Amino acid sequence: MSAPLTEPTRLREPLWRRLSGQLRNLAPFATLLALVALFSALSPSFATMANLGNILQQVSITAIIAVGLTYVILCAEIDLSVASVANATGILLAFFTLQDASVNIANLPLPGPLAALIALLGCLALGAITAFGVTRIGIPSFIMTLAMLQIGNGIAALLVRGQIAYNVPEMILTLGSGSLGPVPWIVAVAALVLLLGHLVLTYTRFGRYIYMVGGNREAAEHSGVNVKAVVGAVMIVSAACSGLAGMLGVAYFGSAQQNQFDNYLLDAIAAVVVGGTSLFGGQGGIGNTIVGLLVLGVLNNGLDHVRMDSFLKILIRGLVLLLALVINVYAQRLRNRQRSAT
Structure with missing residues (x-):
């Protein structure tokens, strides 16, 4: 008996074509498995539960930043200010926290919860400025966030003036450097942020709008989606995630100082891109970002x-990022060819 005419075309496609369509998802996972196998063979101390805990702790701050950046890249935008927003927020937190007279930095001493609130409002304000510039003025996100990078660094430099601030509210200190039994709190918070980010993208209207805007902005507008509102919202989400990472990072490192989070810009972008989220928008998600985080964590460790x-x-990390970019672009070309063929 012949196959029904309603059989999905995808089932009749050759296996190689179906696999090539999933290249963006399969390549990072294969890379992760290869790295784990390689380092397990080269070092007996690598494949242990204790070292797995070290890897998770090392990527936790990057993970929180990468959640917001995933939202931005899914909309086919970019945010280069994430590290400077994290740095400015962490310094705001330490600057306004009640300190004793022995600290050699002038500040406005406030109770811990109020200092945390001011720091959070500060990062949200930076995100709102970015959103306004991109959506209302029409400045490309690359240029706008590059300017916000300098503004964030300027705020940080103005507050600490080359000095180091140490005081952090007790609750933030616990979340950043404490443990919940054998699990560091910062790992638990990062996992919670990743889970929340995934649930929003997968099960909410806002998440669907993000994919629609990134996949085809013109079609999203014709469907009634407020594209400017969605893009502005993801910029604010990115700033909020960066601010949270900055506050926890200050507690994790034990101090707040200039340029403390500079390396996290490349790490966060690399985690999203290496994981397989498309730079062209509309493809990918938090699951891809998790794989990218593990690839970078395993590689560095x-x-x-x-x-x-x-x-x-440093060179090897750059080569891995370059390879991920090549795969990302090649996967997009394959997707476009398959679309045009159908």
Whole structure:
């Protein structure tokens, strides 16, 4: 008996074509498995539960920043200000926290919860300025967030003036450097933020709008989606995630100082892109970002275990990011060809 005419075309496609359509998702996962196998063979201390805990703790701050950045990239935008917003928020928190007279930095001492609220409002204000510039003035997100990067760094420099602030509210200190039994609180918070980010993208109207805007902005507008509101919202979400990471990071590092989070810009972008979220928008998600975070975490940790030269380590990370970008662009071309073929 012949197959029904209603059989989905996808089931009749060759296996290689279906696999090539999933290249963006399969390549990062295969890379992760290869790295785990390689470093497990090279170092007996790598494949242990204790080291797994170290990897998760090392990527926690990046994970929180990457959630907001995933939202932005899914809308086919970019946010280069995430690290400076994190730095400015952490310094705002330490600057306004009640300090004793021995601290050599002038500030306005406030109770911890109020200082945390001011820091949170500060990062939201920076996100709102970015959203206004991108959606109302029409400045491209690359240029707007580049300007906000400088503004965030300027706020941080103005507050600390080259000094170091140490005081952090007790609750933030617990979340940043304490533990819930064997699990560090910062890992639990990062997991919660990732889960919340995934649920919003997957099960809410706002999440569907993000994919619609990133997939086809013109079609989204014709469907009645307020594209400017969605883009503005993801910019504010990105700033909020960066601010939370900045506050927890200050507690994790034990101090707040200038340029403390500079490396997290590249790490967060790399986690999203290496994981397979499309730079062209509309494809990917938090699941991809989690894989990207694990790839970077395993790579950095594994290179430390095999005593890799620190300068060569930077080069290898750059090559991995370049490879991810090539796969990202190639996967997009395959997707466009398949669309045009059908």
